[in-house]
Amino acid sequence: MPVLAKICGLATADTLDAAVAGGASHVGFVFFPPSPRHLGYDRASGLAARVPGHVARVGVFVDPDDALLDEAVRAARLDAVQLHKTAPERTAIIRARTGRETWAAVAVKTRADLDQARHYAGAADRILYDAKTPPGAALPGGMGLRFDWTLLDNFRHPLPWALSGGLDPANVAEAIRRTTAPLVDVSSGVESAPGVKDVDKIAAFLKATRS
Numbered sequence: 001m002p003v004l005a006k007i008c009g010l011a012t013a014d015t016l017d018a019a020v021a022g023g024a025s026h027v028g029f030v031f032f033p034p035s036p037r038h039l040g041y042d043r044a045s046g047l048a049a050r051v052p053g054h055v056a057r058v059g060v061f062v063d064p065d066d067a068l069l070d071e072a073v074r075a076a077r078l079d080a081v082q083l084h085k086t087a088p089e090r091t092a093i094i095r096a097r098t099g100r101e102t103w104a105a106v107a108v109k110t111r112a113d114l115d116q117a118r119h120y121a122g123a124a125d126r127i128l129y130d131a132k133t134p135p136g137a138a139l140p141g142g143m144g145l146r147f148d149w150t151l152l153d154n155f156r157h158p159l160p161w162a163l164s165g166g167l168d169p170a171n172v173a174e175a176i177r178r179t180t181a182p183l184v185d186v187s188s189g190v191e192s193a194p195g196v197k198d199v200d201k202i203a204a205f206l207k208a209t210r211s
């Protein structure tokens with residue numbers, strides 16, 4: 001089974017096209033104003049129009065309100081929503097409201113953090129294990145931090161899942177081998193600066209997922 005790959009935080013046509021050409025299964029658009037990757041609706045709409053039907057458009061949100069969600073889903077024609085810092089009850093409401101595949105991000109630093117995943121059974125469609133960012137950090141993700149992948153050893157996943165946090169072209173093959181992740185997600189690891197995606201790094205990352 002080929003490993004699926006999401007290239008997140010795309011903001012330009014050339015980097016979006018590189019992700020599609022390189023074989024990404026998912027592309028991510030960030031709707032969170034503090035992020036250097038945040039997109040306005042018009043820009044998101046233009047980028048979404050370039051995405052072919054076999055590639056899924058994922059919107060990334062941090063505990064969003066209904067107005068933001070509704071506008072983003074419409075503008076970017078989202079196939080899926082990725083929710084950070086969103087409680088299971090609210091996640092279930094968002095899933096019902098949007099009718100979109102719903103990913104719940106679980107921030108991981110210790111084995112105990114993984115237990116959060118179980119609370120999303122019945123509320124989300126997929127768990128995204130991501131590295132926990134430090135208290136007071138501006139962003140709950142997209143900071144290139146990674147967690148100890150061995151924490152996932154023998155963990156009984158309550159839902160389909162994905163791995164993110166600090167992945168890059170050099171470590172993603174080892175991450176897949178070590179964790180057997182069915183889907184990997186990257187943002188900072190394919191950038192030359194925060195929010196600036198690099199087409200060569202995108203191509204290298206996607207090639208490495210197939211190696």
Ligand SMILES: O=C(O)c1ccccc1N[C@@H]1O[C@H](COP(=O)(O)O)[C@@H](O)[C@H]1O
Nearest residue numbers: 008035141142143144164165166187188
């Ligand atoms: O990328 C962002 O700016 C972002 C903002 C708010 C929440 C999540 C965000 N990104 C997600 O974080 C993970 C890991 O990113 P990285 O590869 O470690 O930089 C990834 O799922 C992004 O979608």
